[in-house]
Amino acid sequence: MRPVQLTLLLCVDLVAQTTNPHTTPDDVAAGARIYRSHCADCHGLSGQGGKGPDLTQGQFYHGASDAALLVNISDGIPGTAMPGQFFSPDQVWQVVAYVRTLAAKGSAKAPPGNAAAGEKLFRAQGCANCHLVNGDGGVNGPELSFIGSQRPATHIRQSILQPNAHVDMAYWQADIVLENGTPFKGFLLNEDTYNVQMLHPAKGLLTLPKRDFRKFAIQKTSIMPAYQGTGLDDLVAYLWSLQRPRRPE
Ligand code: HEC
Numbered sequence: 001m002r003p004v005q006l007t008l009l010l011c012v013d014l015v016a017q018t019t020n021p022h023t024t025p026d027d028v029a030a031g032a033r034i035y036r037s038h039c040a041d042c043h044g045l046s047g048q049g050g051k052g053p054d055l056t057q058g059q060f061y062h063g064a065s066d067a068a069l070l071v072n073i074s075d076g077i078p079g080t081a082m083p084g085q086f087f088s089p090d091q092v093w094q095v096v097a098y099v100r101t102l103a104a105k106g107s108a109k110a111p112p113g114n115a116a117a118g119e120k121l122f123r124a125q126g127c128a129n130c131h132l133v134n135g136d137g138g139v140n141g142p143e144l145s146f147i148g149s150q151r152p153a154t155h156i157r158q159s160i161l162q163p164n165a166h167v168d169m170a171y172w173q174a175d176i177v178l179e180n181g182t183p184f185k186g187f188l189l190n191e192d193t194y195n196v197q198m199l200h201p202a203k204g205l206l207t208l209p210k211r212d213f214r215k216f217a218i219q220k221t222s223i224m225p226a227y228q229g230t231g232l233d234d235l236v237a238y239l240w241s242l243q244r245p246r247r248p249e
């Protein structure tokens with residue numbers, strides 16, 4: 001059967017069924033197995049978020065009803081990195097049941113600290129030089145506009161104190177010196193037998209031929225300085241308050 005037909009069939013089924021018929025402990029366990037193999041890579045092993053949003057907060061921008069979760073998990077979310085998955089509707093319901101248990105852990109409680117003071121610190125400490133928040137800031141680190149929806153407060157706190165704890169490959173640095181002595185350092189994008197591609201902070205996208213290299217090292221540590229100042233709670237409270245607004249239904 002072609003994927004399009006399958007999706008149509010799924011949709012017909014969905015309209016008929018709007019509350020989850022699969023919520024027994026066995027269903028939750030089956031959902032957990034599917035989750036670990038197909039979702040954890042992006043949403044974290046315990047739902048804490050990663051490439052995809054934090055699912056432990058119980059706040060779903062794209063719809064929080066059982067029916068909305070079913071559609072989003074089976075069809076994916078068009079225009080985003082959330083893929084459609086071709087499971088049977090029964091299996092998707094089991095995943096929905098498991099996702100509900102993640103949400104029930106309720107990490108949605110605001111962490112202590114003063115978000116307004118944290119916002120001032122964020123600017124004063126130069127965090128905005130590297131991080132974009134709501135269209136304002138630098139691009140040498142990930143955008144943080146919705147970091148509160150993407151990550152639990154514990155992760156935010158750890159990222160600030162120990163930037164090296166989770167350095168995604170996307171932030172590894174290529175450290176290159178050419179035979180003629182010219183140095184280049186920037187985010188490593190790609191490497192093959194002949195060339196290295198990097199995103200240089202001033203020169204943008206560069207492709208450099210390996211035959212010209214005197215030195216080539218890959219630096220897997222973070223360019224982000226570990227924060228040692230005061231007001232850590234305030235910084236965490238500010239970043240956690242950057243929640244994605246709910247999509248109007
Ligand atoms: C390749 C990475 C990836 C995989 C694999 C993935 N997701 Fe997602 N998911 C995302 C991203 C990214 C979003 C956010 C889409 C957006 O709003 O931009 C998302 C969104 C969601 C949402 C909606 C959140 C909201 O706020 O409404 C749910 C629910 C969800 N995913 C559950 C799952 C489940 C369950 C699985 C496994 C069956 C899964 N995802 C697999 C990346 C992924």
Ligand code: HEC
Nearest residue numbers: 125126127130140141142156159163167171222223224227
């Ligand atoms: C020199 C650039 C730079 C500066 C300055 C900087 N960061 Fe970062 N930050 C990064 C990069 C790059 C990452 C991506 C992961 C890594 O390398 O650690 C990151 C990751 C993060 C994350 C985790 C994001 C995620 O999705 O997991 C948080 C939170 C964060 N930074 C907050 C801050 C705060 C708060 C400050 C100021 C005290 C700050 N950063 C200063 C570059 C920077």
